[in-house]
Amino acid sequence: MTRVVSLVPSLTEAVAVSLPGALVGATDWCSHPADLDVVRIGGTKNPKVDRIVRLAPDLVVANEEENRELDLAALREAGIEVLVTEVRDVPGAFRELERMLGACGADTRPRWLDEAEAAWAELPAPDRRTRAIVPIWRRPWMVLGRDTFAGDVLARLGVDNVYAGHDERYPRIPPAELRAAAPDLVVLPDEPYRFTAADGPDAFENVPCALVDGRQLTWYGPSLAEAPGRLSEALRQAACRAA
Structure with missing residues (x-):
């Protein structure tokens, strides 16, 4: 072996x-x-x-x-x-x-790889698209930029990354600039930085925040099979809270 x-x-x-x-x-x-x-x-x-x-x-x-x-x-x-x-x-x-x-x-x-590929292939078309900022760190604030796996995951779920066109893959963006971007949603994963509900209002007042499992958003492995469902539910709950 x-x-x-x-x-x-x-x-x-x-x-x-x-x-x-x-x-x-x-x-x-x-x-x-x-x-x-x-x-x-x-x-x-x-x-x-x-x-x-x-x-x-x-x-x-x-x-x-x-x-x-x-x-x-x-x-x-x-x-x-x-x-x-x-x-x-x-x-x-x-x-x-x-x-x-x-x-x-x-x-x-492996069977899990077939199941994961099927789960992503069978995704329904999103009802609507949402503009989101996706922080990965704070002090300083860093967000998803261009050409990232997590950004593609979210795009397939109807979430468009505000900074997808940035020159950098993980740019540092001052809080004032993040607020000025006026996103519909902020997606807060629990890794690599362990964001919590308290981190959202600090920089994104009056913007709904979706707390998501970082393993579902950034890991490429067996978790890919359940990621579409679990991430979609977290995004749905954030939308319901904002309504």
Whole structure:
């Protein structure tokens, strides 16, 4: 069996669910599956390269956005094969997951991947479109910009990112400018920054806020199967509160 170390929480879940026993190491932030029992190798941005090398994996799976090229280069220099995924939209997530799982030793496509792809393919057309700002951090405020997986997820659910045309993928935007953009909605995920209901009125007075599970919005793995339903419900509840 291929020995795999994952540097990305969503890829960790995908490997663990699809190939039980293949995963030998994962980051401290890899929280799914809940019973995951592997060696922890540090964070996504600061993995302990020496610990990974000692695990002698056949493959390390990473992501061009989540992980630093400096760390990936160090692993390659140590003779370890590294597979780097690039995920910017929902179709790309399915392609990269299939490619990654194949490299990890999967000889068949897992059922959850078929179910996830079907869930997104069967989405009904949105009744109306909503302009939204999607913060990912505060102090300073940072939001989703152009060409992001989470932005594509929301667009397929009828939510248009106000900053989708920004030059940067994760721009820093002053609160006054965020308010001036006059969004219909603010989408507040609970990761990477753990936004709560108290964070909305602070910067977005009189604008409805949808608190969403960051795993549903930003993870590309088994959670993709339930993400359309759960995100749509969170958006619906925000709309009802605003009515």
